[in-house]
Amino acid sequence: MNKDIGPIEDLIKKLNRLPGIGSKTAQRLAYHIIEMDESEVSDIANSLIRAKKETKKCSICMNYADSDPCDICSNKLRDDSIICVVENPKDVEAMERSLSFRGKYHVLHGVISPLKGKSAEDVTIKELLNRIEKGNVKEVIVATNPTVDGDATARYIQNILDKYDIIISRIGYGLPVGGDLEFYDEITISTAMQNRRKLD
Ligand SMILES: [Zn+2]
Numbered sequence: 001m002n003k004d005i006g007p008i009e010d011l012i013k014k015l016n017r018l019p020g021i022g023s024k025t026a027q028r029l030a031y032h033i034i035e036m037d038e039s040e041v042s043d044i045a046n047s048l049i050r051a052k053k054e055t056k057k058c059s060i061c062m063n064y065a066d067s068d069p070c071d072i073c074s075n076k077l078r079d080d081s082i083i084c085v086v087e088n089p090k091d092v093e094a095m096e097r098s099l100s101f102r103g104k105y106h107v108l109h110g111v112i113s114p115l116k117g118k119s120a121e122d123v124t125i126k127e128l129l130n131r132i133e134k135g136n137v138k139e140v141i142v143a144t145n146p147t148v149d150g151d152a153t154a155r156y157i158q159n160i161l162d163k164y165d166i167i168i169s170r171i172g173y174g175l176p177v178g179g180d181l182e183f184y185d186e187i188t189i190s191t192a193m194q195n196r197r198k199l200d
Contacts, residue, residue: 015030058073064089073104087144091181098190098193103139109124111145120156139167143181145180170197
């Protein structure tokens with residue numbers, strides 16, 4: 001807490017740090033919060049802290065979950081010979097909504113982007129390799145976004161997995177270039193999955 005500025009000003013500054021919340025929105029939210037009942041505000045504050053404290057990273061797929069391994073990784077009905085690699089946890093949700101995939105996931109938590117100073121060490125590629133090393137994976141579907149960085153990351157994954165006897169494919173057909181998986185509808189995602197192409 002910053003004691004040098006008033007509580008509203010302090011709250012506006014904190015809200016402004018969140019992605020997608022500019023100073024105008026931060027201001028609007030702050031005044032809205034002030035006008036809410038104290039119990040409602042406590043409720044939101046408690047949810048923020050609880051989500052932060054109780055959310056774990058699944059040690060297999062690296063997705064956020066409330067258990068480790070997560071529900072998807074521990075689901076015996078899902079095919080663990082196919083791994084779908086996505087950029088972010090939100091992409092897993094989008095993929096699940098599309099009902100087009102019954103394998104397992106791997107969440108990179110970002111992409112490789114030399115321009116933004118992000119290298120392979122900044123994403124969970126090492127953890128992906130560990131999973132491949134264990135053996136029974138037959139196909140890796142790279143479902144990073146159809147952006148310059150998403151494509152570069154797909155190529156990087158293709159190169160490091162080249163020595164293994166697995167199929168590496170890339171979704172993309174029908175996906176608008178530069179788009180973001182989390183905003184696509186179910187049909188677009190499921191078509192993109194069906195039309196994945198082998199990387200070679
Ligand atoms: Zn998992």
